[in-house]
Amino acid sequence: MVDALKKMGKISRKGPVVLVIMDGVGFGKYKEGDAVAAALTGHLNKLYKANPWTKLKAHGLAVGLPSDDDMGNSEVGHNAMGCGRVFSQGAKLVNNSIETGAMFEGTTWNKLVANVKTKASTLHFIGLLSDGNVHSHIDNLKAMIVQAKKDGVAKVRIHALLDGRDVGEVSALEYFDPFEAFLASLNDASFDARIASGGGRMVITMDRYNANWNMVRKGWETHVLGEGRMFEGAHQAIETLRKESKAIDQDLPPFVIAKDGKPVGTIEDGDSVILFNFRGDRALEITKAFEAQELAEFDRKRHPKVEYAGMMEYDGDLHVPSQFLVTPPAIDKTIAEYLCASKVRQFSISETQKFGHVTYFFNGNKSGKFDDKLEEYVEIPSDIVPFEERPWMKCAEIADRVIKEVESGKWDFIKLNFPNGDMVGHTGNFQAVVCSMEGLDLQIGRIHKAVMEAGGVMVITADHGNADDMFEHGKDGSVQYKENGDPKSKTSHSLNPVPCIICDSNYQGEYESELKTGLGISSIAATCMNLLDFEAPAEYDPSIITMR
Structure with a gap:
């Protein structure tokens, strides 16, 4: 009060x-x-x-x-x-939590890790794979995967959403290819980490304000059920779907990674799931899909019993999700x-x-x-x-x-x-x-x-820039061309x-006519x-x- x-x-x-x-x-x-x-x-x-x-x-x-x-x-x-x-804010809080180790000492992280170790199940990560630092950051994901291996987790699956919105519109492979090399460097006889599914952030999973629950349904079917078009790897999926759809990354259709005709990373009973996006608006609906006992917005077909956590608490009033890794401001x-x-x-x-x-x-x-x-x-x-x-x-x-x-x-x-x-x-x-x-x-x-x-007062402002910078520019300020x-x-x-x-x-002169700067x-x-x-x-x- x-x-x-x-x-x-x-x-x-x-x-x-x-x-x-x-x-x-x-x-x-x-x-x-x-x-x-x-x-x-x-x-x-x-x-x-x-x-x-x-x-x-x-x-x-x-x-x-x-x-x-x-x-x-x-x-x-x-x-x-x-x-x-x-x-x-979120990006800064998450960085600090990882750098200090507080995240990995926390109750939620250790609970999710213990769950998969006890049940010999899978630790899943869902989120935006880029360094846009608006909804997520790839470095946070990499740090968690490294820690999961240290903590004895044997199997990790990543459900990676393409950005193309907070980063370049067709930059996905600049993130996916090095990330797959990073996973390969960690994999050994005791540790298996790989990308299991993906799709454009404006097509699946990341809807907000209940605008289009069909996006969440597609994400659920892709990440959880392993339903959708199958590919041997993310690189192949991205290149093929780009050629066919002519879409930029944020609008790319969903894909599932498969081996011998079977999805490599469906989400099953006993698994642990971390939504590694730290921003709340586009995290609430997929969170509801995992946490709600009954869901009216779409038919989940199957609702696995998992340990679910968000990177942060996305709604402080409703306390959603029930488990999270980093306390928000x-x-x-x-x-x-x-x-x-x-x-x-x-x-x-x-x-x-x-x-x-x-x-x-x-x-x-x-x-x-x-x-x-x-x-x-x-x-x-x-x-x-x-x-x-x-x-x-x-x-x-x-x-x-x-x-x-x-x-x-x-x-x-x-x-x-x-x-x-x-x-x-x-x-x-x-x-x-x-x-x-x-x-x-x-x-x-x-x-x-x-x-x-x-007889009122109108204050006109903005929350950030975007429309003012619609072309890519080089370090010298020159426009970059296709x-x-x-x-x-x-x-x-x-x-x-x-x-x-x-x-x-x-x-009436109640305040200075010249506004403050800086x-x-x-x-x-x-x-x-x-x-x-x-x-x-x-x-x-x-x-x-x-x-x-």
Whole structure:
């Protein structure tokens, strides 16, 4: 519980403070490949000219990641904005746990290892095989496999998802081939480790927010049941499926590794299973498939009795999974909790793909509301189609509802997430991303008009970059090209700063017109509190505005 915030008695507006999060929209470092700059964004351009704005850090240390070489992501970005401070995040916590040995001294690790040793069964790892460091890191997996051998585990199977989203779009073999060589170097008469299955992360296993349980079903059939197209090895599977499907890594069909016509690594009664992804949103559904006694979302056909653990606790309120290897950050004292204690009426909205970001992640990885009487959450169902085919996504529907709520006068604070820049950005389709930015810009113009007419304040920002960096660049900054002459698409987030624009309908000089520089997106929370006429908590990172 937190205390109510103290009123400043300096700012009074008729309308609400509206926080607009343009997911994945930053300031590009290069002209080539910057889809944000390439788009016709007349409304945003006018807002930059007419209002105070600044750039905010949204990656690396500024959002609790191990180093400034680590790109930001939606989870840590919304955590930082929602709690007003920087907590050490999943990647950093896992690294520390492995480096200090704490993970391998923990109860969960030793329980899972003891289970397979006692039963002469298999230790399985499921997760994203790359060094993207957004959902997972291959080095964490390698460290666990090495430790498993030291601890006397005899058989290990890896169910490896292709990334192509937080790393290069067709970079899978850069990870799979060296990883298979790594496994071969460990294998001997007493230890047998190999890849057992795989598939693209946007096709199997890693669905989120209950958007498409069919992905989880496919993952279950692939990893657990060993059902699907069979290959002798992962390299052969990836090359063959690429040629046939013409898909990039994240969209590659599932595959099963087999020997003599039989899968090498189905999951059976008595096995142990570790989901080595540390980020929660795309881990919850596959976790439910393993842990739920009854599952309504799809027919599991067979539900093996296993010792299951996640890399981290993916939902701190629901305590999912029941077993995990690393304790996540205990994020408390979020802006939503403070505002509820201060009797501030709040409305949160996005479409399915980012709904949990403006609720669960924004609230410090907590499900549910702080006060049912003061808060309302609205989820607009996302289309289940490739994002490049509907690059505008649901931004118009989100804007429709936000405008309605602004005009109602019911809310003091409204926050929304437009997913376009991130979700379409991950497709690598430059034209689609430009289209997504233009569709987004139209809706920002509509919301701005409504907020100004209502006498409110509109704060426009982002959680990280993506759409601003759509081409691969060399160390010298030059665009990298494919054999056919097209630029190599970049599907991962960027290290670029993001905007913060403050559009105040009735600015009376209550704060300096020049915004602070050099801050991170964690400063958004204190800023919104100030604009609501509250003093921010002392432990919060500084506001972007300076009160007079």
